[in-house]
Amino acid sequence: MSLSIENVAKRFGDHAALDGVSLEARQGEFLALLGPSGSGKTTLLRVLAGLERPDQGMVRFGGEDLLTMDARARRIGMVFQHYALFRHMSVAQNIAFGLQVRPAKTRPSRAEISDRVEGLLSLVQLEGLGGRYPAQLSGGQRQRVALARALAIEPRMLLLDEPFGALDAKVRRDLRGWLRRIHDETGLTTIFVTHDQEEAMDLADRVAILRDGRLEQVDTPEQIYEAPASAFVFDFVGDGVQAPGEVAGGVLTVEGWRTPAPVGALPGPVTMSFRGENTDMLPPHAEGVPARVISVLRRGGLSRATCEIGGRTLVLEAPQSLAAPGIEVRLAPRSYLLHPR
Amino acid sequence: MNHRPLAPAGLALIASALVALGLIVVLPLAMVFHEAFRQGAGAYLAALSEPDAWSAMRLTLLVAAISVPLNAVFGLAAAWAIAKFEFPGRSLLVTMIDLPFSISPVVSGLVWVLLFGVNGWFGPLLQELGVRVIFNVTGVVLATVLVTLPFVARELIPLMEQQGADEEIAAITLGAGPWTTFFRVTLPNVKWGLLYGVLLCNARAMGEFGAVSVVSGHIRGLTNTMPLHVEILYNEYDFVGAFAVATVLAGLALVTLILKSALEWRHAGELAATRRH
Numbered sequence: 001m002s003l004s005i006e007n008v009a010k011r012f013g014d015h016a017a018l019d020g021v022s023l024e025a026r027q028g029e030f031l032a033l034l035g036p037s038g039s040g041k042t043t044l045l046r047v048l049a050g051l052e053r054p055d056q057g058m059v060r061f062g063g064e065d066l067l068t069m070d071a072r073a074r075r076i077g078m079v080f081q082h083y084a085l086f087r088h089m090s091v092a093q094n095i096a097f098g099l100q101v102r103p104a105k106t107r108p109s110r111a112e113i114s115d116r117v118e119g120l121l122s123l124v125q126l127e128g129l130g131g132r133y134p135a136q137l138s139g140g141q142r143q144r145v146a147l148a149r150a151l152a153i154e155p156r157m158l159l160l161d162e163p164f165g166a167l168d169a170k171v172r173r174d175l176r177g178w179l180r181r182i183h184d185e186t187g188l189t190t191i192f193v194t195h196d197q198e199e200a201m202d203l204a205d206r207v208a209i210l211r212d213g214r215l216e217q218v219d220t221p222e223q224i225y226e227a228p229a230s231a232f233v234f235d236f237v238g239d240g241v242q243a244p245g246e247v248a249g250g251v252l253t254v255e256g257w258r259t260p261a262p263v264g265a266l267p268g269p270v271t272m273s274f275r276g277e278n279t280d281m282l283p284p285h286a287e288g289v290p291a292r293v294i295s296v297l298r299r300g301g302l303s304r305a306t307c308e309i310g311g312r313t314l315v316l317e318a319p320q321s322l323a324a325p326g327i328e329v330r331l332a333p334r335s336y337l338l339h340p341r
Numbered sequence: 342m343n344h345r346p347l348a349p350a351g352l353a354l355i356a357s358a359l360v361a362l363g364l365i366v367v368l369p370l371a372m373v374f375h376e377a378f379r380q381g382a383g384a385y386l387a388a389l390s391e392p393d394a395w396s397a398m399r400l401t402l403l404v405a406a407i408s409v410p411l412n413a414v415f416g417l418a419a420a421w422a423i424a425k426f427e428f429p430g431r432s433l434l435v436t437m438i439d440l441p442f443s444i445s446p447v448v449s450g451l452v453w454v455l456l457f458g459v460n461g462w463f464g465p466l467l468q469e470l471g472v473r474v475i476f477n478v479t480g481v482v483l484a485t486v487l488v489t490l491p492f493v494a495r496e497l498i499p500l501m502e503q504q505g506a507d508e509e510i511a512a513i514t515l516g517a518g519p520w521t522t523f524f525r526v527t528l529p530n531v532k533w534g535l536l537y538g539v540l541l542c543n544a545r546a547m548g549e550f551g552a553v554s555v556v557s558g559h560i561r562g563l564t565n566t567m568p569l570h571v572e573i574l575y576n577e578y579d580f581v582g583a584f585a586v587a588t589v590l591a592g593l594a595l596v597t598l599i600l601k602s603a604l605e606w607r608h609a610g611e612l613a614a615t616r617r618h
Contacts, residue, residue: 049514051510051513051514071513071514072513072514072515072516072517072518073516075516076514077514078511078514080507080510080511082507084507084508084511085511086511086512086526086530087508087530088529088530089529097512097515097517097525098515098516098517101512101515101516101517101518101521101525102516146511149511149515150514150515152515153515153516
């Protein structure tokens with residue numbers, strides 16, 4: 001079943017949390033909502049879960065109008081940043097909850113429920129821990145219980161709100177691969193909220209980037225990285241530098257460096273963005289953006305230099321001859337992006 | 342916890358705490374029992390089996406049995422609304438709940454007289470209907486409910502605020518209805534706080550003097566609760582009788598305490614597991 005969000009808006013007082021968001025997700029797709037805090041990504045997730053009612057817009061799922069349904073009737077599994085496990089229930093009781101609260105007609109038998117719980121415990125690799133209480137588990141284990149609990153109701157869609165936000169870096173990385181495997185096994189449409197670009201780019205089939213309640217770009221991680229739709233997206237998804245420039249008469253001027261502007265570049269003030277990995281460091285008489293080496297870090301045979309370009313910094317690989325703090329250099333990007341300023 | 346040998350300063354602090362506790366808690370309590378048994382067990386039992394004393398005990402238990410459940414339900418509902426929702430007038434409600442703590446119990450009694458007494462606002466109406474509130478059990482219950490109103494709510498509000506509404510939201514996304522969510526998620530999460538609030542509320546309901554004294558009219562065998570009866574007997578120089586009834590009050594307090602400790606002991610494992618969050 002595919003998800004279709006059309007022109008959804010939600011205001012809290014004067015603040016527009018969502019400002020006309022339209023977005024589609026295919027059946028079985030893993031979609032990441034990425035954005036800084038306050039960009040509206042969690043609000044959008046809560047609208048999907050039925051915990052927030054949008055002021056306008058449509059949300060359809062498999063042809064059904066989700067907005068007319070109660071949260072409890074949507075059968076959408078949700079995983080929260082702070083787990084929200086029932087603290088007075090054991091792990092097994094937590095997982096069984098969604099099945100036990102069903103009306104008698106559709107409630108599975110005791111034996112079926114306990115089978116299902118066992119199956120889910122092994123899916124999330126917590127066999128034998130069904131009798132523990134949430135407080136007796138590590139953060140990573142708790143989040144796995146929360147996922148098993150959400151999966152127990154056989155949800156039609158899975159929503160994850162910064163699920164790894166409260167965990168340390170190593171656990172986050174482990175759980176990432178594991179979550180992707182679970183997604184591939186269950187084939188559920190999954191919407192994942194995060195502010196961690198690496199997490200989003202690693203995990204998702206497509207990434208939707210939000211800023212101030214609006215979508216900046218929705219694309220595959222490769223496209224987002226290679227062809228960011230705006231200077232904001234460029235900055236958000238990777239390390240690089242952005243320098244103000246000007247296009248006039250087919251010439252691009254950046255920090256005093258003049259070069260033929262790319263075909264089709266519109267005249268006017270622009271932001272030039274490029275990443276360290278696509279940039280060569282050249283001696284001062286060569287062509288390129290003027291810069292100065294601030295510091296050098298040597299590791300093995302390689303030197304990584306931090307350069308200063310008009311008050312901004314960029315880290316890139318430096319040839320031995322130029323790897324010295326204080327030296328003037330030219331930076332020649334092999335590829336760069338121009339966005340109107 | 343680390344167990345180190347106590348420094349002299351630590352010992353001195355503990356000793357002074359014990360002395361203070363002995364002087365202001367244990368000594369008076371021991372005095373109550375000492376005075377009650379001054380003329381032997383026979384006189385003690387005789388004082389307790391006196392019909393007016395019996396009636397006072399029954400009334401005290403009845404008043405507690407009515408006002409404690411009422412305030413438990415009210416406190417739970419109020420704490421739930423305050424902790425889990427944002428609504429206009431929320432802080433006003435919190436202040437209102439605290440009000441009975443800050444006004445004198447005598448005033449808490451007097452307001453009922455001003456409302457329902459013969460010369461009160463609703464006095465003539467009640468008289469016409471033939472309903473008596475003041476100098477009646479109803480008045481005693483009303484006064485007790487007012488005085489003990491904050492106990493359960495005050496115990497639960499901080500607890501529920503700290504727990505937040507995350508678990509309830511999770512329950513709803515899992516398909517639970519509002520009542521199911523309340524009885525299977527909200528209530529179990531606060532049951533220890535609720536129990537503690539109920540015990541405090543109960544202790545106060547049984548021991549309340551000021552407010553009840555104003556509305557009761559001290560009618561022996563009818564509207565006298567135990568604390569009032571103690572005072573009457575004391576004023577009549579019936580020391581054995583007064584202290585004998587007082588021992589029953591003290592005994593009820595001790596039973597409450599033992600009950601609480603027994604529950605905590607029995608559920609120690611669960612408590613440890615759920616509190617270590």
